[in-house]
Amino acid sequence: MYVSTVLFSAGLAAAAALPRQAEGTCTNPPKRVEWRTLDREAQQHYVDSVKCMTEKPSEMGLANTTRYDDFAYVHTKLDHQIHSVAQFLPWHRLFVQAYENALHDCGFQGVMPYWEWSLDTADVTNSPIWDANKGFGGNGDPAIDPLVGSAKKCLVDGPFAGLQVAWTMQGHNPHCLARNFNNGTSYPGNMFSNYYDNKTIVEIATLDNYPDFRYRLEGVPHGAIHSAVGGDMSPATSPNDPIFFLHHTQVDRLWSMWQQAKPEERTTAFGGPKTQAGETPEATIEDTMSFLGLIPDVKIKEVMSTQTALLCYTY
Template identity: 30%
Template sequence: MHIRKNQRNLTRDEKRRLIDALLELKRRGEYDEFVRTHGEFYVTDAERRPRPAHMTPSFFPWHRLYLLEFERALQRIDPSVTVPYWDWTADNTPSSPLWADDFLGGTGRRGDLQVMDGPFAYRNGGWRIEARITDGRYLTRDLGRPAAPLSLPTRADVERALREPVYDAAPWNSTSRGGFRNLIEGWNIDGERWRNHNRVHRWVGGLMTGAASPNDPVFWLHHAFIDLLWVRWQRAHPRAARYLPGTRLDGSDPQAGRIFTLDEPMPPWDAPPAALLDHTRHDYRYA
């Protein structure tokens, strides 16, 4: 069983090994395939087609398997590598070590938001954006959005979500007013569209704000923390922490055929949410 650590606790060697594996996965072209997969399954609830990844009950299990597949790809390069998590309630400023030149690099420069330092800066030669929705070939960020300042979610924001006893609720989309899933995913909560998970994407800015967000390596650290929050919620509600909806929806339900209930296989792996509920079955734990 391998251990996912808080990124602030990585040793210098662990950081180097992670960076080297990311750069090699990129060189092989495999990294960009992961970016394209995320873009393909970034389906909004306004679209009349299945949406396994976002604005949906399967947000957590889909991203769990997506992250697992990515981690396994890194481990084929270096078996010692795991995906660390970024606790953005604690490391919540652009000056956090996460953004240092020897790790992920910092924010983008004024004007084009191009990241100019760190191993993923375009000018350093190893990180060319291929799977994209813009013409830019370089990684972009706008940490904290200085022109219109934005703060990261707080411990209180997370604790509120962890207290929610129900996993998800009808209508099973971005407008669901109850349920842990949407409180964490962060759509339309108390009249505010960008909470928790979504707010982090916007705080980082640049490429992290769209369907091609995995182009920024911080995506994986962010989603490892999202996965950890699901683990914590399950532990906090051991009797009630079940995936909803548990049974196939009636054909008259507007969400029938568009969301994935407990035993309905999620693309592109044909794995149902039921297979992803217990993270310990997948040979990892969190430190």
């Protein structure tokens, strides 16, 4: 099971290359914006760039896979090192940036958009993010009983209907991209919307230390979205679904907002378990994050701010 889904359950109980500017300085950083604020042309440009990645061969030497599949492969292999641990936020921050850079290699000229889930909690299943023309397509095949299994509910509309992705938790196993909207007991239900509404986001933002903030943000709402979308978004192969990257850009946005609330303290605020077992010593910003060759390994301290040469963006 996807470890953040496990953390989500605990939260319910507790309530390429390096970035393009890495060699220079960060001046006039571009601003990442919410998906639905993009005009139709910009949305299509983004989607076309993602499709380009699904047509390019792996750059990691992985047979019969694509550049797009490289991201799910790395995320899956590092599952236990990057979830339910202190480096969850900085690791995914750079992972999303690496994805944006790969989009640039496909001609993308924008910056990563995010999906602000709290805008949709009144009716998540009808969010514009799932629109077949202006979004990422909707739920998996309605003709398939959701109780049969998430993996069988292939996308039937939108730009990624018919997309074949390479990886499952068992290894290389090409299959259709699938979604299975749910709330744990019904399909689609409310998709756990009460765990990523504005009230929850505000409560998490009030947490004053990094370990508590990371724990709550990772479990709820982060884990709730993975569980609610289901299908390929549920296990650690979740980067199979293009919505993963807008989801994690929103997670990064909330961390960045938390940091900017007290920048002198929180730009370096870090700590917590280095491993899921919680062995000592605890994590520090001097620790190095592995990316298995997707991009060069980087120390955590290098991505604690989004406005450095390595990242260079704002929200």
